[in-house]
Amino acid sequence: MSQRIGNVGLLNLMNATEESLQNVERIENIGMVLYPKEKAHLLPKLNAGNIGQCVELPEGYQVVNSNLHVDQAYFQSLTEEVKLFVNGNLIVDRNVQADELKNSLLELRVSGSIYCPAHLTGSLFHIISHGAMDVESYREEQLRFENGHFELTNAYLHSADRTMRLTVNGKLRLDEDLDMDLFQKKIHQIDVNGKVMLYESQEAHFYKKSGSLTSSKVEVIPDGYLQLKKQVRVNSRSIKRFKGKKLYTNKPVIIEADVTREAFSIAGIHSTSIVVCPEELEDLVYETAPLLETEVLSYEDRFLYLEGEERWTNEQLEALAQPTACIVEGQLTLDDSVTPEVLSSKIKSLDILGVVTVENLSLKGSLQQVIRVNTGMVKDAGMKTEDSSLGNLGELML
Structure with a gap:
C-alpha cells in the first residue's frame, strides 16, 4: 500500500531503490534530500510538492541528523578518518586548539550554522573543505539550544552562570513575569527559527537581543490581556472569573446560552480564532472584539x-x-x-x-x-x- 506523507525534514536516499520509492505515493514538502551520485536518477521519480535542497554525498559519509558538539576530547579520540554530514548545527568548543583542527582526521559537511570560537574561525577549512559555511563566532558567552515549545522563565535565566547565546528551533514564549533587567543581563543574543510569543512591554527588549528576525514570526500579546492557552467554554458561573478582564487567545471562546447580557462582563476579546455566542450577545461580543480577524458565530437557542x-x-x-x-x-x-x-x-x-x-x-x-x-x-x-x-x-x- 502506497503512503502519502505531509512534511519530511530530511529524506535519506543513500540506500534507496526504485522499489522502495514505489511505496510512497506523494510527499508534500521536503526540507532536504540526501543522495549518492549513482542514485541521482531516482530524484525525478519523487512525487513531491516542494524540495528545499538536494545534497549529493560522496561515498563514505555518515549522516548525523542533529547538532554536533566537538571538543578537545573528541578530536583526541579519533584514530582513523571520519566523514560526517551534519544535518544540524556544528558547535566547536572553546577548549579546541588550532593545531587540532589542522591535523584532524575529521571531515565535515554541515547544513546548519557553525558556532566557533572567534580565534578558530580561520582554521575551519581544515575540517570543512566543501560548500559555503555559515559561521557564527562567539567568545565567552555560553551556547544553549532548545527545540520544540520552549518557555523562557526567570529560573532558566538564573541557571546560566554567564551570558548566554540562546537558539530556539520551534516556538519560544516569554513568560509574562520575565524579569527584563535579568533578560538584558543574561542574554547575549537570541535567535529563533520558528515563532515567538511575547508581551507588548517585552517587545523592544527582545529586538535588542535578537540576531535576526527573518527566520521567525513574532506574535505580540497586548499588555493588560490575559492569555488563554486552550479553548474556553464560558457559562453563567464561570464568566464571573473573567469580570473586567481582557482576553487574548488563538483558541475558540465558546459562550453558553445561559449567559445573559447583564452577566456578560468581559472587557475585551483579542482573538485570532472564533467566538461562539448566543444571538442576543452578538453585538456585545463585536464591541469587545474589534479585530476583523475574529470570526463571531452566533446561535439562536442551541448549538453543537x-x-x-x-x-x-x-x-x-x-x-x-x-x-x-x-x-x-x-x-x-x-x-x-x-x-x-x-x-x-x-x-x-x-x-x-x-x-x-x-x-x-x-x-x-x-x-x-x-x-x-x-x-x-x-x-x-x-x-x-x-x-x-x-x-x-x-x-x-x-
Missing part, C-alpha cells in the same frame, strides 16, 4: 460544536429537539441514510472549519442552503480514498 470525528445518521438528526446551529472543527460524516428533508429541518446553520463528508449526493443542494461559514472542506464519499497517510517526519530513509 464538533471537534473530533463523528458520523451522523438520519435517526440521530431526527433526535434533535429543535433546529440547531452546528459548528464543525473536526470531521463530520453524514451517512447515506440522511435525507435532505431532515437535514433542512434540523440544521439551522452549518459552519465548516474542518471537513464535512456527504455519502448521499442528493444532500449537496440542501447542505449549501444551511452553510453559513466555510473555511474548511466539503467532499462526497467518491472523493474518499483509502487512508494511508503520515503527518510529519523528521527523517525518512527509503
Whole structure:
C-alpha cells in the first residue's frame, strides 16, 4: 500500500531503490534530500510538492541528523578518518586548539550554522573543505539550544552562570513575569527559527537581543490581556472569573446560552480564532472584539460544536429537539441514510472549519442552503480514498 506523507525534514536516499520509492505515493514538502551520485536518477521519480535542497554525498559519509558538539576530547579520540554530514548545527568548543583542527582526521559537511570560537574561525577549512559555511563566532558567552515549545522563565535565566547565546528551533514564549533587567543581563543574543510569543512591554527588549528576525514570526500579546492557552467554554458561573478582564487567545471562546447580557462582563476579546455566542450577545461580543480577524458565530437557542470525528445518521438528526446551529472543527460524516428533508429541518446553520463528508449526493443542494461559514472542506464519499497517510517526519530513509 502506497503512503502519502505531509512534511519530511530530511529524506535519506543513500540506500534507496526504485522499489522502495514505489511505496510512497506523494510527499508534500521536503526540507532536504540526501543522495549518492549513482542514485541521482531516482530524484525525478519523487512525487513531491516542494524540495528545499538536494545534497549529493560522496561515498563514505555518515549522516548525523542533529547538532554536533566537538571538543578537545573528541578530536583526541579519533584514530582513523571520519566523514560526517551534519544535518544540524556544528558547535566547536572553546577548549579546541588550532593545531587540532589542522591535523584532524575529521571531515565535515554541515547544513546548519557553525558556532566557533572567534580565534578558530580561520582554521575551519581544515575540517570543512566543501560548500559555503555559515559561521557564527562567539567568545565567552555560553551556547544553549532548545527545540520544540520552549518557555523562557526567570529560573532558566538564573541557571546560566554567564551570558548566554540562546537558539530556539520551534516556538519560544516569554513568560509574562520575565524579569527584563535579568533578560538584558543574561542574554547575549537570541535567535529563533520558528515563532515567538511575547508581551507588548517585552517587545523592544527582545529586538535588542535578537540576531535576526527573518527566520521567525513574532506574535505580540497586548499588555493588560490575559492569555488563554486552550479553548474556553464560558457559562453563567464561570464568566464571573473573567469580570473586567481582557482576553487574548488563538483558541475558540465558546459562550453558553445561559449567559445573559447583564452577566456578560468581559472587557475585551483579542482573538485570532472564533467566538461562539448566543444571538442576543452578538453585538456585545463585536464591541469587545474589534479585530476583523475574529470570526463571531452566533446561535439562536442551541448549538453543537464538533471537534473530533463523528458520523451522523438520519435517526440521530431526527433526535434533535429543535433546529440547531452546528459548528464543525473536526470531521463530520453524514451517512447515506440522511435525507435532505431532515437535514433542512434540523440544521439551522452549518459552519465548516474542518471537513464535512456527504455519502448521499442528493444532500449537496440542501447542505449549501444551511452553510453559513466555510473555511474548511466539503467532499462526497467518491472523493474518499483509502487512508494511508503520515503527518510529519523528521527523517525518512527509503
